[in-house]
Amino acid sequence: MIREKDGIHFDLEEKVVADSRKASGDVNIVSHAHMDHVHQGDNPVVASELTRKLAEARTDKEFESFESSSYELIPSGHILGSTAVRFGDERKYLYTGDVSLRDRAYLNGFQPVSADVLVVESTYGIPAYRFPDQKEIEAEIRDWVQDNNNPLFLFGYSLGKAQKIQHIVEEATERPIVAHGAVKKMNDVVEEVTGLDFRAKPYGENKDMLEDNAIFIGPSRFSRNDGLNKFVDKVDGLKAGFSGWAAQEAFRHRGGYDRTFPFSDHCDFDELVQLVEKVGPEEVYTHHGFDEAFASYLKREKGINARALKQNQASLTDF
Numbered sequence: 001m002i003r004e005k006d007g008i009h010f011d012l013e014e015k016v017v018a019d020s021r022k023a024s025g026d027v028n029i030v031s032h033a034h035m036d037h038v039h040q041g042d043n044p045v046v047a048s049e050l051t052r053k054l055a056e057a058r059t060d061k062e063f064e065s066f067e068s069s070s071y072e073l074i075p076s077g078h079i080l081g082s083t084a085v086r087f088g089d090e091r092k093y094l095y096t097g098d099v100s101l102r103d104r105a106y107l108n109g110f111q112p113v114s115a116d117v118l119v120v121e122s123t124y125g126i127p128a129y130r131f132p133d134q135k136e137i138e139a140e141i142r143d144w145v146q147d148n149n150n151p152l153f154l155f156g157y158s159l160g161k162a163q164k165i166q167h168i169v170e171e172a173t174e175r176p177i178v179a180h181g182a183v184k185k186m187n188d189v190v191e192e193v194t195g196l197d198f199r200a201k202p203y204g205e206n207k208d209m210l211e212d213n214a215i216f217i218g219p220s221r222f223s224r225n226d227g228l229n230k231f232v233d234k235v236d237g238l239k240a241g242f243s244g245w246a247a248q249e250a251f252r253h254r255g256g257y258d259r260t261f262p263f264s265d266h267c268d269f270d271e272l273v274q275l276v277e278k279v280g281p282e283e284v285y286t287h288h289g290f291d292e293a294f295a296s297y298l299k300r301e302k303g304i305n306a307r308a309l310k311q312n313q314a315s316l317t318d319f
């Protein structure tokens with residue numbers, strides 16, 4: 001039985017719990033170091049070395065590795081260190097965690113493996129979310145940076161997206177880059193545990209560079225900050241947002257962006273379908289985003305036994 005509570009619970013012979021802050025399983029999986037997935041307990045975790053290092057650097061806590069050859073880690077192409085996990089004896093279970101099939105900046109996409117039961121995220125599980133070719137997106141980012149000599153203000157998730165944006169921008173221009181504290185902190189963590197290196201200086205003491213033609217990188221939520229927006233107006237800056245949600249026009253209005261790029265760390269709709277077909281499972285469980293819509297699509301169009309894991313339904317059966 002598979003349920004969504006705090007994270008995903010697999011009630012098999014061993015109780016396997018994935019991406020839960022409570023880590024209440026016999027075996028606990030941490031698929032990647034985004035903090036909504038990182039558990040708070042002390043028990044060892046099934047996670048890549050890089051995920052453990054990133055989580056340690058973010059929490060000042062030690063993450064011991066759960067050593068077992070029964071849990072196969074497959075890079076999932078979401079952020080540095082992220083992995084899907086395959087496990088089970090007769091029946092093979094594949095838990096993707098957050099996943100992307102695309103090669104982007106310095107990261108390679110997920111290579112699907114076969115399984116009988118697939119648990120897949122479905123953030124962009126409707127046809128409205130189809131992203132252009134990644135090379136095209138990255139070329140458009142470089143062109144936009146090179147064509148606009150105004151101060152530029154770029155926004156994306158602080159661990160993962162922000163570093164990929166910087167990687168692309170650093171290749172496109174010699175202009176100075178300044179990073180908001182939340183991004184700078186993640187740059188430092190990534191630099192500490194990988195061979196990557198970013199040239200961004202901290203925003204606080206280097207704000208004046210943005211009166212010239214520097215490039216700012218900050219977390220998405222900061223794009224709506226009043227003080228920031230007054231400053232952008234004052235220096236005649238341009239704002240850009242980077243997210244899969246950019247496939248819909250509403251994203252531009254919400255963030256007050258001049259330009260958006262559908263640059264995502266998740267699969268788009270077609271890639272989700274492709275992923276499911278390559279895994280070739282008998283059963284599919286979807287979670288996150290358009291979970292119901294994607295499960296019905298798989299049932300209707302592909303004849304696959306699919307259903308959405310619903311948090312509320314799961315907790316109802318618990319009482």
Ligand SMILES: [Zn+2]
Binds near residue numbers: 032098
């Ligand atoms: Zn994530």
